[in-house]
Amino acid sequence: MTDFDPLQDPAATVARYPHLRHAPATARNRAPIAAALAELLSATPCTVLEIASGTGEHALWMARTLKQVTWQPSETTSEGLAAIEDWRVLCPDLAGRVRPPVMIDAACPPWPGPAADAIFVANLTHISPWSATEGLIQGAASRLEPGGLLCLYGPFNEGGAFTGPGNAAFDADLRRRNPEWGLRDRAAVDAMARSNGLEPDPPRMMPADNRLLVYRRV
């Protein structure tokens, strides 16, 4: 165990610990996300609340990479919290800066808990009804201090159009699975954010036709 790094190759970790939940995309997108957050977050100690943490793999990687950050993961069910905790206990060196996960439904603001310096959300807006994005923005606005950041990672449309054929096919698949799901138009998210006191930065382009949308609490 001492020589084994659970985050180095998550697929190998899952082979060793088959009870773990694993999202392969997190191993591909974690480094570019961490690099973007490193530019955005304060270099002094700060707290990040993550909504829709999924497996929790982002939480641990970001805490490892961004050493000034205390990361609060969250999910919507007790099974989801347990899955994050399974990864967390494998990384005792990070347990002090990755807090035990808490239950938060983005669609039901205000969320309990203290203010955060930033709120990070990956891959939620298109895999949930629009009401979750509305709730997410309202909830974030109430948990951020002035100057705090809401960072949304994922695929988004621009000017009502898909940004590439991969995203168009992804959207069709999502809508087949659930008619309320689907890629959101960035302008609609920007408008919702502005109406809740969150001012958009220019979007950051990310690999695989994703974006990091950043909103600042005014």
Ligand SMILES: C[S@@+](CC[C@H](N)C(=O)[O-])C[C@H]1O[C@@H](n2cnc3c(N)ncnc32)[C@H](O)[C@@H]1O
């Ligand atoms: C595609 S996964 C993304 C997980 C993780 N952020 C990632 O990028 O690997 C979508 C996640 O959103 C969560 N989710 C769905 N509806 C939600 C809601 N209303 N509030 C918070 N989380 C939600 C699901 O439980 C799931 O873990």
